[in-house]
Amino acid sequence: MTAVESTATSSEEYEALRATVEDFARKEVAPVIADFYIREEFPYDLVRSMGEMGLFGLPISEEYGGMGGDYYALCLALEELGKVDSSVAITLEAGVSLGAMPIYRFGTDEQKARWLPDIAAGRTLGAFGLTEPGGGSDAGATRTTAKLDGDEWVINGSKCFITNSGTDITSVVTVTAVTGEKPGGGKEISAILVPSGTPGFSVSEKYSKVGWNASDTRELFFDDVRVPKENLLGEQGRGYAQFLSILDEGRIAIAALSVGLAQGCVDESLRYAHEREAFGHPIGDYQAIQFKIADMEVRAHTARLAWHDAAEKMLRGEPFKKEAAIAKLVASNAAMDNSRDATQVFGGYGFMNEYPVGRFYRDAKILEIGEGTSEVQRMLIARHLGL
Structure with a gap:
């Protein structure tokens, strides 16, 4: 599957993108996705094809390996994929909006250069760890903590319902954690990048779900996970x-x-x-x-x-x-x-x-x-x- 044209800015370019993704969804996704769904198996080959098409990099600048398009282009692709299957569509949606965009919006130049090119190419996936077992919609009730110990953050806690967090190609999870107390009281919540495979960072087996059975959703655990203090994403206390x-x-x-x-x-x-x-x-x-x-x-x-x-x-x-x-x-x-x-x-x-x-x-x-x-x-x- 060839890559879509970059920098979709005109109605003709948007339509060309939409038609390309429609063709991919009908010819590549539709014939095989039911089997993945029944087996509850992640469709690595389809994700790889979407990466080669440039879909994971649609709203990311070419400087970081993206297509230089915009969020509207991403949404057009998601609608076309959603017409055929939601598991594939949510893998793309979460991979971009939750995996890549926090780094793209708030990361340092070094963080962007390290993580975004592979994510934009679909070679790796990123995830965002916000929801906790006792929190749900009350994300401000975060209990996961991150404390500075010299030049490292030490993270303890857990997250649940995290998409793309446990695949073979997941490279990094952005985690929200309590890093202190606000001057006027209340929790200071920050976002920290945790690479997959970091000692103390583990993921559960896949959830048994009602739907989205060909997507990856897991619980995350952090037991004295240590990452460099430079892994802070954005401004301390501004994670939420x-x-x-x-x-x-x-x-x-x-x-x-x-x-x-x-x-x-x-x-x-x-x-x-x-x-x-x-x-x-x-x-x-x-x-x-x-x-x-x-x-x-x-x-x-x-x-x-x-x-x-x-x-x-x-x-x-x-x-x-x-x-x-x-x-x-x-x-x-x-x-x-x-x-x-x-x-x-x-x-x-x-x-x-x-x-x-x-x-x-x-x-x-x-x-x-x-x-x-x-x-x-x-x-x-x-x-x-x-x-």
């Missing part, structure tokens, strides 16, 4: 704030992925409605099916407009936190609703692993939870309305 800004961008990416799943449900349902016959007619001839699929298309279309709006504001340098929350909320709802309706259109076959809509149904729910639950999105929107 840094991650919140990364999360705003990531919500647009998750929205795009969600739209892909929602549109994939429409596409599969349309095909099936033409092929499946009942009472002597294709089921698409019946108004009950027509209206259901029409509603599915409305959801996908509306959610697409929402992530486009948020992405455009972001690229113009305008505030986009509220728009990102709206996009994530609307798109994840659309994915969940469309997957439920698509399964209904397929009837008994929708409950079989043989058909992709069953996989879509299992994958959709986490989109209402990961990178900020639907309740958190509503809280953010209300806050921006002055409530």
